[in-house]
Amino acid sequence: MNIINARLRGKPGLYRIEVQGQRIAAIVAQGDGAAPGAPGDLDAQQNLVVPPFVEPHIHLDATLTAGEPNWNMSGTLFEGIERWAERKQLTTHEDIKARATKTIGMLVDHGIQHVRTHVDVTDPSLTALKAMVEVREQVRDWVDVQIVAFPQEGIESFANGRALMTEAVAMGADVVGGIPHFENTRDQGVSSIKFLMDLAERTGCLVDVHCDETDDPQSRFLEVLAEETRVRGMGARVTASHTVAMGSYDNAYCYKLFRLLKMSGINFVSCPTESIHLQGRYDGYPKRRGLTRVAEIDRAGMNVCFGQDSIVDPWYPLGNGNILRILEAGLHICHMLGYEDLQRCLDLITDNSARTLNLGERYGIEVGRPANLLLLSAPDDYEMVRSQGHALVSVRNGQVLMRRTPAHVERLG
Numbered sequence: 001m002n003i004i005n006a007r008l009r010g011k012p013g014l015y016r017i018e019v020q021g022q023r024i025a026a027i028v029a030q031g032d033g034a035a036p037g038a039p040g041d042l043d044a045q046q047n048l049v050v051p052p053f054v055e056p057h058i059h060l061d062a063t064l065t066a067g068e069p070n071w072n073m074s075g076t077l078f079e080g081i082e083r084w085a086e087r088k089q090l091t092t093h094e095d096i097k098a099r100a101t102k103t104i105g106m107l108v109d110h111g112i113q114h115v116r117t118h119v120d121v122t123d124p125s126l127t128a129l130k131a132m133v134e135v136r137e138q139v140r141d142w143v144d145v146q147i148v149a150f151p152q153e154g155i156e157s158f159a160n161g162r163a164l165m166t167e168a169v170a171m172g173a174d175v176v177g178g179i180p181h182f183e184n185t186r187d188q189g190v191s192s193i194k195f196l197m198d199l200a201e202r203t204g205c206l207v208d209v210h211c212d213e214t215d216d217p218q219s220r221f222l223e224v225l226a227e228e229t230r231v232r233g234m235g236a237r238v239t240a241s242h243t244v245a246m247g248s249y250d251n252a253y254c255y256k257l258f259r260l261l262k263m264s265g266i267n268f269v270s271c272p273t274e275s276i277h278l279q280g281r282y283d284g285y286p287k288r289r290g291l292t293r294v295a296e297i298d299r300a301g302m303n304v305c306f307g308q309d310s311i312v313d314p315w316y317p318l319g320n321g322n323i324l325r326i327l328e329a330g331l332h333i334c335h336m337l338g339y340e341d342l343q344r345c346l347d348l349i350t351d352n353s354a355r356t357l358n359l360g361e362r363y364g365i366e367v368g369r370p371a372n373l374l375l376l377s378a379p380d381d382y383e384m385v386r387s388q389g390h391a392l393v394s395v396r397n398g399q400v401l402m403r404r405t406p407a408h409v410e411r412l413g
């Protein structure tokens with residue numbers, strides 16, 4: 001299979017991408033003129049061809065449960081955790097597998113081929129984890145799934161929290177999670193981070209911590225995670241998700257913090273639609289946005305990407321799998337609609353996310369890498385967001401995985 005008339009980000013002209021078997025065999029410059037296709041070619045029609053979109057932060061065990069049995073009436077993160085604790089009593093192995101598989105289908109339909117899912121392990125039976133380990137295998141032809149052992153109700157403040165985390169890793173979790181701001185005390189938050197970093201170091205797992213997901217400017221676990229990362233030399237193997245308290249830190253503290261963050265080399269994930277919905281809930285006016293400092297992190301040369309977090313669950317009632325919707329919202333909410341940001345905004349759902357997931361040479365449009373790529377509906381990043389474009393074709397391991405027909409509008413007057 002060849003993909004012809006493709007634009008590649010950051011490169012002039014058009015290209016032909018030659019696929020042999022499951023790999024990219026050649027990338028050949030065509031000049032500026034569109035070439036006629038041969039039977040079997042995929043014609044990008046002078047639009048962008050990019051590596052697949054990445055979902056770096058979602059909770060597949062909780063998706064498609066909003067309102068079961070009760071809706072989150074306050075819209076707060078903490079009521080979301082309460083509602084989920086109720087729903088968790090009703091979960092079964094098959095229920096989780098069915099919802100997770102359906103949600104993965106929604107992600108695939110929007111061009112996503114790499115997913116990092118947090119899975120709640122504060123459950124003595126580890127029902128969700130067992131189900132997700134099976135789903136990870138069953139969807140391998142569609143997506144690569146990384147499973148985070150996520151202690152939704154705490155490590156230190158939940159009965160047998162440490163043992164459940166250890167067991168989850170032994171059962172096949174790829175990534176160690178945490179939720180230090182939810183632990184009962186500051187000390188428990190700190191010790192939970194030391195515990196989870198030890199566990200990751202011992203087992204070779206990556207780390208992705210829900211960190212400071214609160215408007216409380218005194219929630220300062222990010223500095224603990226960053227320092228543990230720096231001292232252990234774990235760098236880009238570690239991710240801080242949310243860090244929304246950073247939006248409430250004063251600048252003097254944040255300036256000092258950025259020095260440590262840069263030295264640590266950690267990645268950041270922001271979930272802008274989720275955070276704008278859940279945070280700022282205790283404010284009058286002026287009301288905080290409740291997001292981390294995405295633009296500032298990016299401009300400081302650190303790695304940051306966007307995730308969806310939820311699709312129709314106790315924390316967020318909307319969502320359809322379309323990460324481009326998250327990108328557009330995030331660019332607005334984070335003050336990133338400036339010219340330069342728009343020129344490279346797809347980084348936030350492609351290359352930056354792939355770095356966060358440590359995908360390395362399994363990702364990217366380069367000769368010898370897996371033939372995983374998307375044909376988009378626009379010629380550049382700016383136009384892709386402005387036109388609310390779509391991934392039109394998703395190719396995985398050299399085969400077409402998804403094909404979308406754009407809406408056809410007829411003007412009759």
Ligand code: FE2
Nearest residue numbers: 057118210309
């Ligand atoms: Fe999350």
